[in-house]
Amino acid sequence: MFAFIFMFGKVGMFGATQPGVGINDLQAFLMEIILTVGLVSTILGTASEAQNVGTLSVIAVGGYIILAGLWTA
Numbered sequence: 001m002f003a004f005i006f007m008f009g010k011v012g013m014f015g016a017t018q019p020g021v022g023i024n025d026l027q028a029f030l031m032e033i034i035l036t037v038g039l040v041s042t043i044l045g046t047a048s049e050a051q052n053v054g055t056l057s058v059i060a061v062g063g064y065i066i067l068a069g070l071w072t073a
Contacts, residue, residue, distance in 0.1 A: 035068045 019028040042064045046057035053060070 031072060035072065038068065039064055 019025065039061070042061055043057075046053050046060045
């Protein structure tokens with residue numbers, strides 16, 4: 001920890017995942033629930049036996065994570 005403070009100084013909230021300015025805890029919680037449901041739906045939708053898309057499911061899940069990150073940024 002000392003090396004971190006020595007290299008970067010006392011940077012408040014450095015690397016912390018906190019809701020942005022103007023976003024309250026309830027809004028952040030609801031957004032997290034929506035994104036989690038979407039991710040689980042993507043995983044289950046590509047990994048079920050009826051719709052097994054093989055290695056392309058990696059692209060679907062990775063794409064969802066990227067888009068969710070861009071959407072919430």
